[in-house]
Amino acid sequence: MNLEGYSLLSILKEIERGSINAEDVNDFYYKKSLQLNDKINAYITLLKPDDKKINGNLKGIALAIKDNISTKGIKTTCASKMLESYVPPYDATAVSKLKEQGGRILGKTNMDEFAMGSSGENSAFGPTRNPLNNDYVTGGSSSGSAAAVAANMAPISLGSDTGGSVRAPASFTGIVGFKPSYGAVSRYGLIAYANSLEVIGILGKYTKDVKFLFKLIAGKDPLDSTSLNVELNEKEQFKPKILVIKSFVELSKDEVKKEFYRSISKIDEEGFEVKFIDSFSLTEYLLSAYYTIACAEASTNLSRYDGIRYGPKVESTGNWRDYITKARSFFGPEVKARIMMGTFILSAGYYETYYLRALQLRKLIRQEFEKIVRGYDALYIPTMPVLPWRIGEAIEDPKMAYASDVLTVLPNLTGSPALSLPVGRIREFFVGGQLIGLRGDDIKVLKIAEMMEEILKVKNDGRN
């Protein structure tokens, strides 16, 4: 059986009809993963699905889970030496919801260590390779979750998005990546990098699959006080009103820009109402606000890794301070750098200068965003202003690196739902377009993406 190009929903339909069973489906993805993982490095842990029959919405299908989402009894490493052998005694709420609805775990996917990075190269277990061209990066930090879906190593996957970590790799691998509204999916069990910015997201080949899975894991969780119920009912068909901020598009490379504008004319032709404005006034502050908040939260979140209750075994000298210092040397260089920055930001005398200001900026950015986007169904900008680069090769133009983050951090600062979908092709790669809605408008954003998918017909079905 070859399931390449199948959507999750069509697989479930086939199982319902009795033409295939879950065991065969799981076997297909498992074998494909065994065959490709040496090359792609999408999985840190791959599990052979058992053949026990399970009912429920997911009918026993096995999915890929990013390795910073806690899975009971299965190693959850955050792609770090620090948690190389850590086995959580509990499931994240999103995972237990999937299990309750008949889902299985196919494996835990590779990522940038502790979700810090946007190329998928910062993993203690080696970089994830882009299925579209193995010499290129997948984008990160949910690199393995994107690569697994793009390479038919999983039907769908969970990732996490703190500043673009679901959308960036989705864009680089030509699939759909959805970052829900802040709080729409419980974070309980998601190993924290920056609590006030991040959320669990979904990566799939088709928007309808992503929407289906989102509905299964969304909702308020008593274990996460910041979670909430967003509207899950779908509106009737509507004519989307889309806003484009030109200065954001202009940050992109010419070939990306060309493909992006081409997608706009197509949706325009099909009846979307598209309006352009010149710029977003707080653009220059987006990255500073984002990195200040993220690093500050990270530095306290990651202080718990001291090798005492779990983590690396360290030779003791009889002094606990030495012990903790030694244990904490197991972090990779990017993680250490962000802990250092966060520690500095929260130090006496700098808190007001940096952290409080960043919080105030976030508030202003939210207000500005809501003012601009209210009255429209979504903002539409490119996801990544560049195409994937070669593994190991730093981006040549540092301005491009800066811009590449600018386009994805905005919805994390505003708590908005955001989705990246393939909207154009360049050589073997894809150009990702990003839809950003007002917080709570998750279903609306997914709905617009479905309409665009149908119009644009740009699809990585894994058969390239």
Place this chain on the structure above:
Amino acid sequence: MEEIKVGLEVHVQLVTLKTKLFCSCSSDYRGKPPNVNICPVCTGLPGSMPTLNKRAVEEALKVVFMLNAQPYATSYFFRKTYFYPDLPKNFQITQYDKAGGYPLAHDGSLKLTNGKVVRIERIHLEEDPGRIYYEGSRATAKYSLIDYNRSGIALIEIVTAPDMSSAEEARDFVERLTTILSDVGINVRDYEGALRVDVNVSYAGGERVEVKNVTGAASVEKAVVYEVFRQKTMHEKGIKVVRETRAWDEKRRITIGSRGKEFEEEYRYMPEPDLPPVIITEALMQKVKDEIGGSQEERYNEIVNDGINEELAKKISSDKQLYSVYEKVKFYEPTLKQLAANVLANEISYLMKRYSVKSLPDDVSGLVEILQNYRSIPDHDTAVDYLKKWVEGEKVKVSLQATSVNEIHDDVVKVVAENYDKIKNLEYTKKFEFLMGILIRKFGKENKKVLVEELTKVLSETR
């Protein structure tokens, strides 16, 4: 004697709670095998998140009201970061009054047995760390063993102003506080280690020294005695006392300086992003105030046991607010309980009805002032006026002229007697001027009229 200043930070476990502050683990950890009441949250496992135990806020508010403190409508949790093996996340979730934060409550007070009022600066909620256990002694133990059963137990921290000026007062504060806590069911006496105090002592205007982790009122007294002795000795030898944190050695009854390098405390406070602000609504405050009283029958029995007649007891016990005020007045001035019962059952309940007053003030000090001077208030209408002021939440100061003509008479007699030798040979006007000078200094110009009358009377009697 040189000035001694003592301020306390009292940590109280909310022992009435069945579960911990941020998870549903049992809070019953005493006598249990190590690490049985634990879960991902209270051991800080990766990915776990705290959720606030709402009962903890209610129990803490009981203490807030008993200490006449004011809750903030919105308060926040913060992360206080420091590395220590008994702290599983290496940060403690607590409340903070700087960096844009507000604690649970502020500006309370507690009156000592000697009548002095100790100001309470703030009261906040926080989590208890785990415990480190050494086989044998700390020096000889091969390992440090950590028990996380206590980790995440709900604490309130009560921070006083440096208003105590002796070891006895510090002890008295802790004892009075213990009684107040047991009035709302928090019987810290029954639980070892449920009340722990950080004692701040400064001598003769010198630097403040903090003695950490002193358990119980008696030890607090001993710690202050030792620390005053130590600082005084240094002072006399001309050695400067440095600002530092010291440990209390219960066995040797001394404080020990922390060994190793001194470095400035740097806790890198930041708001806890996983917890929403704590919102105190009017409804919640009313609910807690209602809970403070217990059942009507219990209230009735308690009042009757105080020797109050059944009719008054019935009236007071039927209204939780009247009862709560009665209890507070009794706590501050036990001798006033009979008078308080009369006034509450009659004048105050009349005033509440007449002016549709829904809630009585938390602070009873104004009422106590009225009751203490009750007999000196010239007539019933004036007394009711004073009571009305208190009921409506105004500041009450019973003015001396109206209060105590009798007292003034006694004092004038006393002043005349004390100065008899000096005045006996003076002529009447000189005598009168001299004595008036003393009396005005003592009672103030506003009482001049009464004083002239009384002095004239007294001098005519002694002639």
